Amino acid sequence: MSKKKKTVYLLLAAVMVISVIIEVLFAHPHYHMLWNLVPGFDLIIGFAGAWGLILLAKVIMAGVLQRDEDYYDKNSMSSPSGKDGDVND
Amino acid sequence: MINSIHPGLILILSGIVIMLVPEKLRKVLMIAGPVIAAFAAWSLNQASCLCLEIVPKITLQLLHVDSLTKMFLVIFSAASLIGAVYALSSQNRFETGLEAIYAGSSMGAVLAGDWITLIIFWEIMAVSSWLIVTSAGTERASKAGFRYLMVHLLGGNLLLAGIIMKVAGGSMDITCLTGTGDAAFWLIFLGVAVNAAIPPLNSWVSDAYPEAPMGGTVYMASFTTKVGMFYIIRLFAGTEFLLWVGVFMAIYGASMALIENDLRRLFSYHIVSQLGYIVAAAAVGGALGIDGAAAHTFNNILYKGVLFMCCGAVITATGKRRISDLSGLYRKMPLTSICFLIASLSIAGFPLLNGFVSKSLIMNAMAEGGYHAAEILLMVASVGTLLSIALKVNYFVFFGKADGCTERNTVLEVKPVPLNMKIAMVMGTAGCVIIGVMPDLLYGLTPFGSDGHPFTVDHVTQYIELFSAATLAFVMYIRHMAPHVAITLDFDWFYRKPLAAAVRWTSGAVSGLFETCGRLVSRLVAAGSRYLHRPSAMLEDLGVKIPRRKGGIEDDDVLMKPAGSLVAINVTLGIVIAAVVLAILKVRGAV
Numbered sequence: 001m002s003k004k005k006k007t008v009y010l011l012l013a014a015v016m017v018i019s020v021i022i023e024v025l026f027a028h029p030h031y032h033m034l035w036n037l038v039p040g041f042d043l044i045i046g047f048a049g050a051w052g053l054i055l056l057a058k059v060i061m062a063g064v065l066q067r068d069e070d071y072y073d074k075n076s077m078s079s080p081s082g083k084d085g086d087v088n089d
Numbered sequence: 090m091i092n093s094i095h096p097g098l099i100l101i102l103s104g105i106v107i108m109l110v111p112e113k114l115r116k117v118l119m120i121a122g123p124v125i126a127a128f129a130a131w132s133l134n135q136a137s138c139l140c141l142e143i144v145p146k147i148t149l150q151l152l153h154v155d156s157l158t159k160m161f162l163v164i165f166s167a168a169s170l171i172g173a174v175y176a177l178s179s180q181n182r183f184e185t186g187l188e189a190i191y192a193g194s195s196m197g198a199v200l201a202g203d204w205i206t207l208i209i210f211w212e213i214m215a216v217s218s219w220l221i222v223t224s225a226g227t228e229r230a231s232k233a234g235f236r237y238l239m240v241h242l243l244g245g246n247l248l249l250a251g252i253i254m255k256v257a258g259g260s261m262d263i264t265c266l267t268g269t270g271d272a273a274f275w276l277i278f279l280g281v282a283v284n285a286a287i288p289p290l291n292s293w294v295s296d297a298y299p300e301a302p303m304g305g306t307v308y309m310a311s312f313t314t315k316v317g318m319f320y321i322i323r324l325f326a327g328t329e330f331l332l333w334v335g336v337f338m339a340i341y342g343a344s345m346a347l348i349e350n351d352l353r354r355l356f357s358y359h360i361v362s363q364l365g366y367i368v369a370a371a372a373v374g375g376a377l378g379i380d381g382a383a384a385h386t387f388n389n390i391l392y393k394g395v396l397f398m399c400c401g402a403v404i405t406a407t408g409k410r411r412i413s414d415l416s417g418l419y420r421k422m423p424l425t426s427i428c429f430l431i432a433s434l435s436i437a438g439f440p441l442l443n444g445f446v447s448k449s450l451i452m453n454a455m456a457e458g459g460y461h462a463a464e465i466l467l468m469v470a471s472v473g474t475l476l477s478i479a480l481k482v483n484y485f486v487f488f489g490k491a492d493g494c495t496e497r498n499t500v501l502e503v504k505p506v507p508l509n510m511k512i513a514m515v516m517g518t519a520g521c522v523i524i525g526v527m528p529d530l531l532y533g534l535t536p537f538g539s540d541g542h543p544f545t546v547d548h549v550t551q552y553i554e555l556f557s558a559a560t561l562a563f564v565m566y567i568r569h570m571a572p573h574v575a576i577t578l579d580f581d582w583f584y585r586k587p588l589a590a591a592v593r594w595t596s597g598a599v600s601g602l603f604e605t606c607g608r609l610v611s612r613l614v615a616a617g618s619r620y621l622h623r624p625s626a627m628l629e630d631l632g633v634k635i636p637r638r639k640g641g642i643e644d645d646d647v648l649m650k651p652a653g654s655l656v657a658i659n660v661t662l663g664i665v666i667a668a669v670v671l672a673i674l675k676v677r678g679a680v
Contacts, residue, residue, distance in 0.1 A: 012561050019553045027547040031456040042551045046558030049469035057347035066575040
């Protein structure tokens with residue numbers, strides 16, 4: 001693991017711990033669902049949600065929906081455009 | 090009856106003049122138009138009236154002002170001013186004039202008091218925005234503009250059909266349709282759904298916005314979908330099935346943005362995602378839901394405008410529109426990078442920025458209404474927004490180093506960004522921060538004046554925990570987060586592939602049918618011509634042998650054709666006369 005990545009992990013861990021401590025000490029939830037009452041539950045939603053979305057988008061949706069950039073130009077009568085992604089295409 | 094000035098008409102008029110005058114005066118008018126319109130909008134109140142009797146018994150109410158309208162007018166005025174500052178460096182007088190007309194027609198649509206006024210401004214909005222897209226002058230823009238126009242004409246016609254049913258039923262005034270559920274409800278809903286980018290009618294956003302000129306995209310991101318949101322709130326607030334439509338939009342937009350490589354397409358998906366929050370909040374209804382939806386629309390115009398402005402600045406400076414072609418721009422474009430960072434954190438809902446303030450209202454509306462599953466899913470959508478804009482774009486485009494996919498960036502040339510673009514970006518970013526720090530400014534404008542209590546410890550720690558955990562996931566999977574050089578299929582696939590193929594097939598079949606008919610007719614004519622030329626050929630073809638005398642009259646081309654024709658006419662006439670006589674005799678016999 002690179003040193004930079006390690007520093008980011010440590011910083012994130014510090015933010016998470018401080019946030020949970022503040023929640024335990026000072027929070028007075030207005031609503032009484034699990035994620036309102038259990039300190040740090042939002043960490044689980046945040047991580048699981050991010051993991052699930054990355055899986056959904058990067059594995060499932062990318063696999064099913066992504067095509068070559070000239071996909072729509074293949075059957076076109078005109079010459080394919082936009083192949084190198086420049087605005088001057 | 091007239092007692093007020095219509096801000097939309099001021100902008101439309103200024104747009105027409107902008108197209109005609111020289112450059113210096115054009116620039117003055119581009120700023121003066123929105124400023125005067127803003128004053129006119131601010132001076133409106135519930136007693137304001139501008140009525141025109143077009144035919145007896147049909148009066149257009151051009152000004153219908155309530156607290157929701159007023160809130161939209163404030164942000165529309167601000168957006169048209171910021172958009173005008175951003176577009177000042179544009180040399181295209183046609184485009185800049187159209188932008189003012191488009192902004193004015195959006196105000197007109199919001200201010201409409203009756204259905205007919207609404208459809209008039211709605212259609213002006215569709216046509217002017219289509220012309221803005223095509224004014225980019227590229228082949229891609231013209232094709233995307235055509236698809237944009239087709240989708241919006243479909244939406245406009247559905248809306249018109251619903252409006253005709255309403256007007257025929259005797260109700261001229263625009264009223265809330267929630268709970269009616271009749272044919273007019275569904276037609277008007279589908280018409281509004283096109284502008285509101287509700288799937289599967291959403292793909293025009295990611296198709297057309299990336300192809301419009303830079304300034305045009307900023308305008309378009311601020312108006313069409315937001316007028317759609319205004320009518321979702323005004324006509325359909327409290328329509329429960331829209332809650333799940335909104336939640337789907339929020340997750341779907343964020344997920345599509347996660348895999349998108351084109352910057353402006355990515356932001357277009359975030360429009361859909363943010364509209365999802367607004368639709369869901371409007372569906373919950375009540376004071377909190379309506380205020381949440383209106384406040385989030387207000388904020389969305391601000392931070393989305395900044396995101397598109399920064400994106401336009403990047404494309405203007407580098408000529409590149411794909412994330413995979415960009416990296417480390419912070420060193421070369423620090424102001425744009427900072428504005429982008431702030432706007433991207435705003436859209437995710439980071440505390441002390443405006444997105445957080447309106448999301449608090451929406452989440453409170455969900456919690457109070459008991460829609461806990463929707464609440465969780467909207468939190469996940471916020472995480473998706475953070476991943477796909479605040480982390481992905483900031484890392485791969487602005488603050489991260491070249492990371493495998495961006496080697497080409499080392500030779501990237503960065504041209505200076507015009508000053509007016511920078512000023513516009515700072516104006517929008519300042520709006521995000523001011524509302525984020527002083528949320529009462531926004532809450533005071535909402536229709537019911539609800540307070541989201543955003544700065545309670547549980548609210549703030551909730552978002553910090555959500556975002557720090559999501560950042561952890563991003564860092565862990567950073568290798569998978571780099572975008573690929575590819576396009577992502579959306580619902581527009583249905584009309585760009587199968588429908589286009591069906592149209593091609595149908596036109597091929599029709600032209601084939603005509604061709605076959607033409608061939609048959611020409612064969613018949615050829616055969617007929619032969620028989621007319623020489624009637625005896627008919628007998629020959631039937632196998633009867635006719636002795637032919639050499640040098641006889643039948644070989645004379647000049648005489649035989651008219652002679653044959655005369656024979657044919659006489660035979661035909663004989664058959665017709667015989668048929669008529671027989672018919673008469675039959676009728677008489679029957680009598």
